[in-house]
Amino acid sequence: MNEINSKYRIVPIGPYHPLQEEPEFFKLIVEGERVIDLEINLGYNHRGHEYLAQTMTFDQVPFLVERICGICSNSHPYAYCLAVEDICGIKPPPRAQYIRTIIGELERIHSHYLWLGLAGHFIGYNTVWMWVWRYREPLLDLFELIMGNRNHYAINKIGGVRRDILPEDYPKIEEYLDLLEEKTTMFTKAILDDPVIRARLEGVGILKKEDAIAYGVLGPTARASGIAIDVRKDDPYDAYDKVDWDIIVFEEGDVLAKAKVRLLECFESIKIVRQCLKNMPEGPIETRIEDIPAGEGIGRHEAPRGEVFHYVRSDGSNMPVRHKIRAPSYMNIASNVAAVKGYSIADAALILAAVDPCYCCTERTIVYENGVKKYTGKDLLRLSWEKTEELKRKYRR
Amino acid sequence: MEILKVLFNYFIFPGFLFTAVVGMFLTWIERKVSARVQMRVGPPWYQSYADFLKLLIKETIIPEGTSRFLFYLGPLLGLISMSILAVMLFTMNFSPQTSFAGDLIVMVYLLALPPIGVIIGGSASRNPFASIGASREMTQYFAYELPFLIVIAGIVLKSGGTIKFGEIIELQKSNGPFLYSISGIIFGMVMLLVMQAKLGFVPFDIPEAEQEIMAGPYIEYSGVALGVYKISKGMMLFLLPVFIISLVWGGITDWWAILKFLLIIVLIILIKNTNPRLRIDQTLKFFWIFLGILSIIGLVLAVNRL
Numbered sequence: 158m159n160e161i162n163s164k165y166r167i168v169p170i171g172p173y174h175p176l177q178e179e180p181e182f183f184k185l186i187v188e189g190e191r192v193i194d195l196e197i198n199l200g201y202n203h204r205g206h207e208y209l210a211q212t213m214t215f216d217q218v219p220f221l222v223e224r225i226c227g228i229c230s231n232s233h234p235y236a237y238c239l240a241v242e243d244i245c246g247i248k249p250p251p252r253a254q255y256i257r258t259i260i261g262e263l264e265r266i267h268s269h270y271l272w273l274g275l276a277g278h279f280i281g282y283n284t285v286w287m288w289v290w291r292y293r294e295p296l297l298d299l300f301e302l303i304m305g306n307r308n309h310y311a312i313n314k315i316g317g318v319r320r321d322i323l324p325e326d327y328p329k330i331e332e333y334l335d336l337l338e339e340k341t342t343m344f345t346k347a348i349l350d351d352p353v354i355r356a357r358l359e360g361v362g363i364l365k366k367e368d369a370i371a372y373g374v375l376g377p378t379a380r381a382s383g384i385a386i387d388v389r390k391d392d393p394y395d396a397y398d399k400v401d402w403d404i405i406v407f408e409e410g411d412v413l414a415k416a417k418v419r420l421l422e423c424f425e426s427i428k429i430v431r432q433c434l435k436n437m438p439e440g441p442i443e444t445r446i447e448d449i450p451a452g453e454g455i456g457r458h459e460a461p462r463g464e465v466f467h468y469v470r471s472d473g474s475n476m477p478v479r480h481k482i483r484a485p486s487y488m489n490i491a492s493n494v495a496a497v498k499g500y501s502i503a504d505a506a507l508i509l510a511a512v513d514p515c516y517c518c519t520e521r522t523i524v525y526e527n528g529v530k531k532y533t534g535k536d537l538l539r540l541s542w543e544k545t546e547e548l549k550r551k552y553r554r
Numbered sequence: 555m556e557i558l559k560v561l562f563n564y565f566i567f568p569g570f571l572f573t574a575v576v577g578m579f580l581t582w583i584e585r586k587v588s589a590r591v592q593m594r595v596g597p598p599w600y601q602s603y604a605d606f607l608k609l610l611i612k613e614t615i616i617p618e619g620t621s622r623f624l625f626y627l628g629p630l631l632g633l634i635s636m637s638i639l640a641v642m643l644f645t646m647n648f649s650p651q652t653s654f655a656g657d658l659i660v661m662v663y664l665l666a667l668p669p670i671g672v673i674i675g676g677s678a679s680r681n682p683f684a685s686i687g688a689s690r691e692m693t694q695y696f697a698y699e700l701p702f703l704i705v706i707a708g709i710v711l712k713s714g715g716t717i718k719f720g721e722i723i724e725l726q727k728s729n730g731p732f733l734y735s736i737s738g739i740i741f742g743m744v745m746l747l748v749m750q751a752k753l754g755f756v757p758f759d760i761p762e763a764e765q766e767i768m769a770g771p772y773i774e775y776s777g778v779a780l781g782v783y784k785i786s787k788g789m790m791l792f793l794l795p796v797f798i799i800s801l802v803w804g805g806i807t808d809w810w811a812i813l814k815f816l817l818i819i820v821l822i823i824l825i826k827n828t829n830p831r832l833r834i835d836q837t838l839k840f841f842w843i844f845l846g847i848l849s850i851i852g853l854v855l856a857v858n859r860l
Contacts, residue, residue: 168682281830
């Protein structure tokens with residue numbers, strides 16, 4: 158942007174995004190209220206996951222890659238385990254495949270709910286924000302009931318899963334799916350019928366199909382621009398080819414289409430989880446692996462934001478010699494340049510958030526009272542266990 | 555003694571202190587009800603007062619190279635105009651003989667001062683977000699002022715050409731409130747929406763949109779100056795419904811006025827919580843085309859005594 162003259166102004170969003178609480182820098186070049194150009198600066202937070210993974214044993218890496226992102230914390234270990242299983246040439250037992258599919262879909266619902274709430278917040282509709290997140294809360298409780306954690310479920314391991322879903326938990330999951338279906342219907346109606354919401358979302362931030370292909374966008378961002386890509390259909394893994402579901406595609410490419418894709422995908426996810434619960438096979442939940450042979454493998458998983466790609470190379474030792482990760486948000490954020498030009502600043506905040514950039518930070522709680530630390534890490538662990546026990550007592554009568 | 559009474563009127567009751575205390579309480583009601591609508595718990599009753607007291611002991615930081623006079627003038631304009639408006643509204647409601655020719659026009663001017671204060675303060679802040687906010691505030695001011703002035707003209711027409719606030723109230727007491735007619739309903743509705751914009755509530759909180767321009771004109775304000783902005787917002791939340799009730803719903807001298815007042819407050823909060831924020835161009839279209847035409851229809855109906 159050498160030709161910037163005095164009538165253009167720069168509106169900085171970042172380096173610490175005031176709403177997304179993430180280190181990313183969007184430099185909006187504006188003329189009045191109109192966005193002329195966008196410069197994206199990423200890479201403020203380098204955590205060296207790929208190198209760290211090469212210093213750990215194969216079994217430790219899932220817990221590391223889980224912490225790449227707090228929201229899709231199942232997707233990265235999932236893709237990593239698929240990659241290592243690809244090296245070994247094995248498949249997990251059927252029951253483990255179904256459990257992985259269920260957790261993957263539940264995670265998609267909770268991630269889409271998170272985005273929907275934030276989208277409400279971004280257009281100043283705080284009621285939507287609070288309501289959506291209120292109904293996301295029981296899902297996190299469900300995760301805690303099944304896996305002992307609200308986030309960072311630690312369910313995946315190479316060759317299977319670490320915890321079984323107990324048959325006595327099925328009714329609770331079903332009960333929650335019913336609630337979720339009802340509420341998703343409610344939100345879909347509320348959002349599609351509200352003329353003011355439509356006025357804010359329709360025709361805003363259009364990402365054209367050719368732009369979407371040129372930028373290589375993934376996931377709901379691509380599907381809202383008319384590209385029917387989904388790893389779950391294109392290259393089915395685990396139980397995805399054993400259940401009946403559809404890819405949701407819209408042609409418009411605007412923010413409304415992105416919202417619609419995510420809302421309708423929630424219904425598809427509910428459908429998948431229901432079928433998986435119904436057809437869940439009996440049997441072991443993991444395949445024992447003695448050695449990981451030399452070789453290379455890839456794992457692809459359709460995370461809530463798009464395809465997560467993991468490449469792992471092994472030389473026969475107990476550590477990976479190369480681990481490459483590609484996260485979907487990295488591809489999607491770049492497409493903002495094409496989507497945001499020509500719209501106003503008021504729309505820019507929403508358009509930049511419409512690709513659902515990944516939120517990589519989860520907070521840890523330390524409670525201070527009168528200057529004295531009240532809870533230590535151990536206390537928090539105890540509190541967490543107590544809550545899990547309480548949930549179990551409540552629902553497993 | 556007379557001068558003491560005047561000072562008491564402007565500074566204690568019904569001027570600054572009374573209006574500010576009630577206004578901040580209303581701010582709490584607004585926050586609490588919004589919280590309940592959004593399924594949250596909401597703050598305790600003393601939250602607004604605690605917020606203000608905290609702001610009083612905080613440092614007021616003035617950005618470098620800013621005119622101190624303009625920076626402080628912004629918040630003060632709103633506070634002063636609202637204090638004067640409070641005195642005028644209450645004395646003229648309870649003793650209409652104090653009304654003077656043209657006081658309605660004075661009130662319209664006083665209502666225009668808070669947004670001008672915001673524009674001055676925002677422009678003086680030397681911050682890109684503040685200047686965007688100030689320019690949005692200006693656009694929005696021009697947007698809602700058109701239907702507002704047409705409605706004021708309509709009310710003057712309905713009261714037989716008088717521009718005395720006291721006489722308008724007297725007339726409504728003897729002939730029934732203006733609201734109970736077609737044009738009166740239109741005027742009430744337009745005024746309610748204009749008020750929403752004057753208060754800067756969703757869907758018209760465009761100048762301060764915290765998700766887009768991080769509170770806009772207020773971004774550089776801190777300490778007492780920010781507190782004064784907040785307090786004059788609270789005073790507006792108290793005085794604007796009173797203004798509407800006085801003009802179209804028969805004044806505030808009877809006990810029913812409290813119910814009417816609460817009804818209007820509830821309506822404001824409901825509109826606030828069931829809408830997303832509009833864009834500035836959409837606001838302009840809404841006020842000039844939709845509400846402008848509606849208020850002109852009201853004006854025509856008022857001429858024909860409907």
